Amino acid sequence: MPESSKFLLADSQIPTAWVNVLPSLPEPLDPPLNPQTRAPLTPQDLLPLFPMELIQQEFSPQPLIDIPGEVMDVYRLWRATPLYRARRLEKALDTPAHIYYKYEGTSPAGSHKPNTAVAQAWYNKRTGIRRLATETGAGQWGSALSLACQLFGLECTVYMVRISYDQKPYRRMMMHAWGAEVFPSPSDRTNSGRAVLAATPDSLGSLGIAISEAVEDAATHSDTNYSLGSVLNHVMLHQTVIGQEAKLQMQQAGEDPDVVIGCFGGGSNFGGIALPYVLDRLAGHGPRLLAAEPTACPSLTRGKLAYDYGDTAKLTPLIKMYTLGHDFVPPGIHAGGLRYHGASPLLSHLLHLGHIEAQAYPQLRCFQAAVQFARHEAILPAPESSHAICAAVDEALAAREEGRPRVILFCLSGHGHFDLGSYESYLGGKLQDYEYTPREIEAAILAN
């Protein structure tokens, strides 16, 4: 039998607490601000949208937060997720590097998103909430929350960006199968949606508009809360199960990563794999932590660290983050989950402090890496995940160049079963790259 290429954990090894890096930060985060008063946000300001336990997690000083038993019960349906060594890909790249990947596509919804969806649904259910409202772009988050709500007996309303609603019917149907109601956004169900439709009847929608609709829906119905799949601290917190498991599995493999990579949209996948390693960095001995974002939406590499809104209609608090401006509408690249103008404030802060690094990758090279990966490692990656693969391939080729080994760990955030149209476009030579001039980036940010 050859050396093992797959590292599994027993159910008893699934983490039973989430890792919270907030109390370990060398400098505290700047607080979110009330959008009307610009005063630091109080927990009460958030109560129309979130249950108190999630709000407390958002600001928690506890280094570890226990995972509730019923959330663990659901995690065990697919967790621990496998860690693989990509031996076939290493061979194809002729590299001395060792490439490991943590695969989150084994969840029923096909990505890492249920890690937080399940937790959020549970905390809301026990507060007595009847329904959750949320937005979704490509549909990964919407389907994860639909599933989580179904399992805990909550209703779920999803505002799906119009162009995705039309172009990705399978994701919408998956949400229906799990019992959610799905509306194309902009919709006529909210003031925010109606305002956009009045101005632009044939609007294709955007994540910023859909967030405005979901927030408004939650704020105007007392039995309904809002749920977000990225950006916020409590979302990053729930995703740390990924990195905690990966650490145990890398121990099994007998190696320490030199670099840890995740794709970056709002930050939930990168945060999930990287945050447990951040604690090592803060203690002076961690690996490099590399966020892989698209050149078409380069908030970390070309955005500005500033207070900005999370949505188009300016309904959300102001948060300090790397942003391209809340009016920025990225082009229709196929990694729909990475098309967000902002970034997690926690990860923005860590980037600013130099504990993580970021790199932008164009989608053609990402698809090339994804096809190479699928043909050697069998799994068909989501376009979002392809950014992490592209970064890992670059690292492996750099190791070859240097003639020195390098241990690379990346998170494969999900499968691409609902993205095959994108692969077909890529293989048919119909995709293009997007790169901004400095002037375009400047204009986007100044417009806000």
Add this chain to the structure above:
Amino acid sequence: MPESSKFLLADSQIPTAWVNVLPSLPEPLDPPLNPQTRAPLTPQDLLPLFPMELIQQEFSPQPLIDIPGEVMDVYRLWRATPLYRARRLEKALDTPAHIYYKYEGTSPAGSHKPNTAVAQAWYNKRTGIRRLATETGAGQWGSALSLACQLFGLECTVYMVRISYDQKPYRRMMMHAWGAEVFPSPSDRTNSGRAVLAATPDSLGSLGIAISEAVEDAATHSDTNYSLGSVLNHVMLHQTVIGQEAKLQMQQAGEDPDVVIGCFGGGSNFGGIALPYVLDRLAGHGPRLLAAEPTACPSLTRGKLAYDYGDTAKLTPLIKMYTLGHDFVPPGIHAGGLRYHGASPLLSHLLHLGHIEAQAYPQLRCFQAAVQFARHEAILPAPESSHAICAAVDEALAAREEGRPRVILFCLSGHGHFDLGSYESYLGGKLQDYEYTPREIEAAILAN
């Protein structure tokens, strides 16, 4: 922590041999016949289509056949597959039954089909074959073989039933992503295809026609072999990894199944889970073994045990099996993988001898069961797999009726990520059932 609901195996527990029931049969199988001479088929007759090692497996007297190391290396990418206890579904059904399911949807192609595709590609590769030709209906088999060929450096040509080619573009794109060429069948690349097109230019195709095309392609190109995803003994053999793992996992769970269930089209999924248990039955102490087929294509429950062709153009050997006639074209139900007029000769024989049983289920009840399953157990099943779920639900309700426990084990053959259009049709009330009168079945069989 609650009692465990998931049972995993270490890599070291993956079976290293396939289980062959042929030498244990109380009466031998009737041999396949040469379609021209009607004399029993010789191994040489099959050499234009298959490598000698697979032909030997087709008739092997060995009770165990070692799995080659390179096949094991690929199996380990996703095997062992998990076994779950469906506690949430049990609770929803308010049944004293314990329901277990073996989930094969974790393979990169999303079903059990790679278990044999990988083996077939490997044996062909080492015989010096350059290309494999095959047919596919719904696309599960075609994508599994595309992946297997890619991993071993073979070319792959897939004849995809025209209506699926048009209606299920994602399965076709998946095959492209793994490097296969895919043609709608009937095509103009073969005599069989051209003959159909001449008579019916807008033919929607059928599995029988697509098999004819793939067989002709292989028979007329010396560097090309044919590959089949079901029916044949060597396919059943390779799938026995499923049942062997399930037995180990049921031991972990500390229970013996009273009934083992699989969906039935050609027999590869049912055979995979059931054949290792057949040996127990033959030794006098096995569980009930229940094949779940669609009422729209009821070969086991309403077909005739007779020699028939495996394809429409009568290019295949004559095999003795339960058949609805090689001209039988089932209606367009959504479990495309179960639309086959015939059945595995081995499983037909075991049914005839009374060691297995069969039951037909209408698609509306199957979709109802699938949605119930998805909403409690989180996994979205393939329409084929929904037949096994429907049978398991019936067994669980019978146990409730009796007020007695029953241990039910079924195989969940794959996920339904490419079948969401079917779910949407079901949820929208747009599906119907198909049931044949005795006269219609009689007419179908007599027509051959």
